[in-house]
Amino acid sequence: MPTARPALAARGAVAAALLLAVTACTDNSPTAASSASSASSSSGRQQTPTRPASTASSDRSTAMNIQVTIDGQPVDARLNDNAVARDFASLLPLSLDLEDFHQTERIAYPPRKLDISGAPDPAAPRAGDLAYYAPWGNLALFYRDGDSASADLIILGHVDDRDTERLANAEHITIEPAP
Numbered sequence: 001m002p003t004a005r006p007a008l009a010a011r012g013a014v015a016a017a018l019l020l021a022v023t024a025c026t027d028n029s030p031t032a033a034s035s036a037s038s039a040s041s042s043s044g045r046q047q048t049p050t051r052p053a054s055t056a057s058s059d060r061s062t063a064m065n066i067q068v069t070i071d072g073q074p075v076d077a078r079l080n081d082n083a084v085a086r087d088f089a090s091l092l093p094l095s096l097d098l099e100d101f102h103q104t105e106r107i108a109y110p111p112r113k114l115d116i117s118g119a120p121d122p123a124a125p126r127a128g129d130l131a132y133y134a135p136w137g138n139l140a141l142f143y144r145d146g147d148s149a150s151a152d153l154i155i156l157g158h159v160d161d162r163d164t165e166r167l168a169n170a171e172h173i174t175i176e177p178a179p
Contacts, residue, residue, distance in 0.1 A: 064089055065178035068130075068141075068159055070170045076178070077130065079157035083118030084132060088139075088156050093176035096139070105131075105140040106170055113137040114154075122149035128164040130157045143167035
């Protein structure tokens with residue numbers, strides 16, 4: 001039976017080669033995973049920060065009175081009592097140019113993104129709401145009610161209801177602590 005031994009050795013070599021090929025194609029090492037992660041980060045795609053689960057309520061209780069000047073006209077407003085609104089208050093006073101978004105809100109970009117840890121639960125925006133859209137890092141002033149609640153939209157406060165129509169065409173705002 002001298003010919004059986006080379007056939008068995010050949011089958012073993014084929015099996016070993018196949019195993020080696022499969023193993024080489026599926027590298028699950030941490031180095032490969034971090035290289036893939038680095039490659040996707042350097043591709044220029046901006047990653048959206050995720051907001052940790054919050055135990056804060058979405059109620060709109062008032063913590064701080066502010067003044068919003070819309071195209072030169074002062075309007076009373078309030079910031080809610082939540083961590084994100086307090087972070088926003090730390091930026092005041094702010095002067096921002098506005099642009100329309102979806103014929104529902106006017107948006108502007110503060111000088112930096114807000115810290116969204118400790119954000120309240122999502123709530124549907126209403127006309128007069130001052131909100132922060134975390135993925136883009138922009139402020140939104142709603143002059144019409146929004147569609148529905150979004151985990152990415154954080155309600156910061158509210159402008160007096162009688163002044164929401166003025167927001168529809170506003171081009172510039174200044175936001176500062178109330179005098």
